[in-house]
Amino acid sequence: MIKASICTIGDEILIGQIVDTNSSRISRAMEEIGIQVTRMLSIGDNRDEIIGNLENELRLSDVVVVTGGLGPTKDDITKPALAELSGAKAFVENETQAGIIRKILKARGLDLLDINKAQALVPETCEVIPNRLGTAPIMVFRFPEDRFGHKATLYSLPGVPFEAEGALPDIMEDIKDHFSLTSIFHKCVMVSGLAESALSKLIEPWEDSLPEDMHLAYLPNQITGVRLRLSIYGGDREDEERRIDQRFEMLKPILGDRIYSYSDDTLQNAIGALLRGTGKTVSAAESCTGGMISSLITSVPGASEYYLGSVTSYAVAVKESVLGVDPETVSSHGVVSSEVAAAMAEGVRKLTGSTYSVATTGLAGPGGDETNPVGTVWIGVSGPRGTITSKRVYGNDRKRNIERFASAALDELRLFVLKDMATSE
């Protein structure tokens, strides 16, 4: 199996100023095509460190992906270090990148300075993949075989996360063209409403019956649920796809509607997929989730087709005056109650005229008492055929509670819409 190292260069990572998200994105892209990332390293903007460490990584790995240190200012020294490492005698201008640089600066209304022009210069020892999203070109250095017969390729990417991410498809194509990769085939299911441990218990017999060449991974996420991924190395693609589909088919009777997608997906996307093109709409009434449900729903481009809006009724008075929750309901059942969750859901549905609605009322923390400890949430969902509510109790951490509440509410909404649509058919 081809081995890879990922190396980020930049003092801002070492001093903890920014979290390195590039390495994880690059790693996922590598894994998808069957390359094993065995090391990730972060070092500073220092010539000796860069050269010494990259020499070492090139010895250990077949592919070395470097990000960062390509900015126009003098503290960015990755390019001269790579020139030295690869034995370049001169720098040459890459015309395509020079054109992109001119275009980008013009669009931003900036003058083309020497410092910008210099970004199109690359060591003569590299090939260039143009970077259409930024000024620094992507450089590919193919190092010759060393005395142990080991050959390695180094890819240098910009450190800006969306530029690095944008470069990945081209890099993966280049790797596929130049290395003979073990073929690998993955497929996913997204599962909601079950913690990793509970899910693993539930599907244990299914997991134990998997053939030896299938590898199962649990990829949990607080907001989107657990992604289950089956992988097969080697073999014929069509055949593998069929075999994995069969295995996923056997999961359906066990997990039912908890399976919400067969690709890397989110609950808000799944809700969008259900509603798009049906003319049906949704709205939200939030209390403890403070706007996060609405924020997640509107993170989907084109959500305006089915999403009308929401009310965050943080104050009880707003629950009553805007959502029309009866003060009597609040005083007899308490704000965190099934009755208030139902009234909020019904209130926002009436207010916006949406087909469906979802509501939350709970306690993210601090505070809490015996009846409603911190981490308690009541969720209400409402539609043309009525309203249902449910309760969850999570932990003590405010931030995590808000995320879990929002995720549970989206999942309740999804299941409610799914059932309602099935009944209407």
Added chain:
Amino acid sequence: MIKASICTIGDEILIGQIVDTNSSRISRAMEEIGIQVTRMLSIGDNRDEIIGNLENELRLSDVVVVTGGLGPTKDDITKPALAELSGAKAFVENETQAGIIRKILKARGLDLLDINKAQALVPETCEVIPNRLGTAPIMVFRFPEDRFGHKATLYSLPGVPFEAEGALPDIMEDIKDHFSLTSIFHKCVMVSGLAESALSKLIEPWEDSLPEDMHLAYLPNQITGVRLRLSIYGGDREDEERRIDQRFEMLKPILGDRIYSYSDDTLQNAIGALLRGTGKTVSAAESCTGGMISSLITSVPGASEYYLGSVTSYAVAVKESVLGVDPETVSSHGVVSSEVAAAMAEGVRKLTGSTYSVATTGLAGPGGDETNPVGTVWIGVSGPRGTITSKRVYGNDRKRNIERFASAALDELRLFVLKDMATSE
């Protein structure tokens, strides 16, 4: 200066399943006490890799902090690897940690299994710092001088982020007790409403006049603005504090109200600080920001004291029916306009009865035209003395636009409240 390496162990980081946030937190804690982190490394759960790489880090650095690989299951092998690396002949039980483990399992209603008991066993070669937040103990290995006279200490922390973070104060104390550190003193100002480059141009003369022993760092964040940090190495603490305060004092005439805090802070916290205890309240009307402003305001514990709630009016009909925006205003000026932003801010203020309000209407993307390209936002803020609006144009990325819109809106709200309160006094 004392040098440190941070090493995370775990396949889940290498395959890109999780982003490593521990390294950046550890690094910031190190920097605060004057230790320079020169390398960060991630490797898999593999004995040879762990031993080989840690030997190398111990050679290069004075302090090596290791996180991860301490779970109870058999794929976690950091502990046996550290035992081997440090020449331990036996494992001993740490009684304090054993007590914590019993307590944690009891609280979760779980039985104490052998696998749990084993977590309190540590190599005889280490000292233990109890981990009160989880089952795996924190281990300290003080390696003797090597033949080059180099001595190093290795700290092993759990990989769970809140447990790792919780261990940091004890680790920093231990480092202070065992190493003679260069004293370091930092102070920050938070600056809003200016990009890093614009800020750097504006304060260039001030920056150039800084004494040589003061080091300035720009720490930008999309949502909270730029954190400017001044550091001095060595010297007397009180004297340094006074000298840095004097320099920050000189920044005030240049930046004015763009300075919103003198600690590591957020705009939503600054708004909370202004409103808390005044009896004044705030509400929000969101369109393109989709709930993020509300979500940020309610991320502050205790926000219910001054935050009444919000309306996300994603559909034009909701802007009209719930917020009372005149259909005439929409048809003559367009949804993305100063007039609609003002009407939304006034509408939500009236609806909730809040003292102040903030509203956004814009285009996060996709879409857009000549008048309103993608990235355009109109922000309205309203209060007892009237309403003002302002316009910003950002870039093409939907997610980044939503964050920038929300940040700009919070900043406008903060400046508006600040001015209004100053006038009332």
